[in-house]
Amino acid sequence: MAQLNFGGVTENVVTREEFPLSKAQQVLKNETVAVIGYGVQGPGQALNQKENGINVIVGQRKNSKSWEKAIRDGFVPGETLFEIEEALQIGTIICYLLSDAAQIKMWPTVKKHLTKGKALYFSHGFGITFNEQTGIIPPKDVDVFLVAPKGSGTSLRRMFLQGRGLNSSYAIYQDATGKAFDRVVALGIAIGSGYLFETDFKKEVYSDLTGERGTLMGAIQGIFAAQYEVLRAKGHTPSEAFNETVEELTQSLMPLVAENGMDWMYANCSTTAQRGALDWWKKFRDVTKPVFTELYESVAAGKESQRSIDSNSQADYREKLEEELKALRESELWQAGKTVRSLRPENQKADDTAAQKDSKTAELLKKMVGNPESVG
Numbered sequence: 001m002a003q004l005n006f007g008g009v010t011e012n013v014v015t016r017e018e019f020p021l022s023k024a025q026q027v028l029k030n031e032t033v034a035v036i037g038y039g040v041q042g043p044g045q046a047l048n049q050k051e052n053g054i055n056v057i058v059g060q061r062k063n064s065k066s067w068e069k070a071i072r073d074g075f076v077p078g079e080t081l082f083e084i085e086e087a088l089q090i091g092t093i094i095c096y097l098l099s100d101a102a103q104i105k106m107w108p109t110v111k112k113h114l115t116k117g118k119a120l121y122f123s124h125g126f127g128i129t130f131n132e133q134t135g136i137i138p139p140k141d142v143d144v145f146l147v148a149p150k151g152s153g154t155s156l157r158r159m160f161l162q163g164r165g166l167n168s169s170y171a172i173y174q175d176a177t178g179k180a181f182d183r184v185v186a187l188g189i190a191i192g193s194g195y196l197f198e199t200d201f202k203k204e205v206y207s208d209l210t211g212e213r214g215t216l217m218g219a220i221q222g223i224f225a226a227q228y229e230v231l232r233a234k235g236h237t238p239s240e241a242f243n244e245t246v247e248e249l250t251q252s253l254m255p256l257v258a259e260n261g262m263d264w265m266y267a268n269c270s271t272t273a274q275r276g277a278l279d280w281w282k283k284f285r286d287v288t289k290p291v292f293t294e295l296y297e298s299v300a301a302g303k304e305s306q307r308s309i310d311s312n313s314q315a316d317y318r319e320k321l322e323e324e325l326k327a328l329r330e331s332e333l334w335q336a337g338k339t340v341r342s343l344r345p346e347n348q349k350a351d352d353t354a355a356q357k358d359s360k361t362a363e364l365l366k367k368m369v370g371n372p373e374s375v376g
């Protein structure tokens with residue numbers, strides 16, 4: 001295993017050089033990998049493995065869009081596509097990629113088919129770490145591990161097709177066969193990971209839940225809203241407020257940060273912006289740090305997992321979710337964003353009438369550019 005220096009801390013990582021695809025194929029040559037669930041992660045992981053020469057089948061409930069999608073993607077009913085229980089029976093490695101809530105529901109069925117020597121694979125530490133809440137307690141004579149791609153299943157697939165690789169973490173919870181390390185790393189390589197870094201189930205889920213509630217999704221929307229509201233309250237137009245809050249960040253600055261780091265981005269902006277950013281970032285850190293600590297503690301206390309289990313298992317979950325998303329979508333900030341997106345030159349030809357068709361957007365557009373008819 002390679003040891004790499006991450007900002008002064010040495011960590012174990014597995015790279016494709018030391019564990020090439022040929023080795024993964026060798027490790028998995030006698031296995032049947034059953035990907036259970038064909039939602040977001042399922043397609044990316046199943047297709048990448050299939051194209052990497054792994055013997056993979058899909059288990060998915062019938063009469064659903066996901067079943068149809070699996071067929072469109074080339075899985076054949078009765079040959080490589082089965083009802084969940086049948087796939088569980090056939091598979092020697094069970095990739096449990098149902099939604100986290102569905103994993104709890106289906107667990108008694110899965111457990112029944114986890115016979116000695118099989119492996120149970122997750123892409124999240126949730127079910128095992130919070131097993132008092134989920135009831136997911138695997139038998140002792142199976143391997144249990146995870147590979148968690150650090151991104152969406154869609155990105156995993158896209159990057160695979162582009163010849164790139166998303167990085168993933170891996171963890172072993174139970175090594176019953178003595179082969180858990182080879183099995184998990186082989187799977188990690190086969191699903192298209194660029195490299196794999198080591199973690200454990202608890203750390204994976206704590207960091208993941210913190211990240212998505214924090215800077216990746218929750219905190220970022222909170223900061224967007226706060227700055228946008230201040231700019232609007234001080235008399236700035238929606239277009240100005242949106243551009244200075246979101247558009248410039250996503251379109252111009254973040255790709256540069258992704259490529260070169262924050263110091264490079266600071267070094268390559270105006271001296272005025274540079275001075276201000278250097279003066280203000282620590283204030284934002286200090287103000288938000290207590291909130292991040294509260295968030296982490298809520299995750300570690302099992303409150304976030306319980307809340308997610310409770311809300312996701314309600315019958316009207318999807319309707320309630322849609323109401324909340326609608327509120328976000330219809331907020332002035334994101335309506336302004338819709339118009340701003342439609343004004344991007346690359347979107348104008350394909351979608352040149354979209355802004356005018358939508359009366360709310362047109363209203364905003366009027367406020368922003370004066371005459372909506374001039375757009376497109």
Ligand SMILES: NC(=O)c1ccc[n+]([C@@H]2O[C@H](COP(=O)([O-])OP(=O)(O)OC[C@H]3O[C@@H](n4cnc5c(N)ncnc54)[C@H](OP(=O)(O)O)[C@@H]3O)[C@@H](O)[C@H]2O)c1
Pocket residue numbers: 036037038039040041042060061064065066067096097098099100102105106123124148149150151152153154
């Ligand atoms: N989303 C991501 O990109 C991502 C990233 C990293 C890790 N993960 C992890 O990967 C795992 C899978 O996540 P995901 O986002 O791919 O899940 P998802 O898209 O929500 O998965 C939906 C799958 O679960 C099935 N399902 C839902 N309810 C069911 C039920 N009651 N009975 C049987 N099947 C049911 C769906 O079938 P139908 O279509 O028939 O409803 C579909 O196959 C999770 O552990 C997640 O934390 C996800």
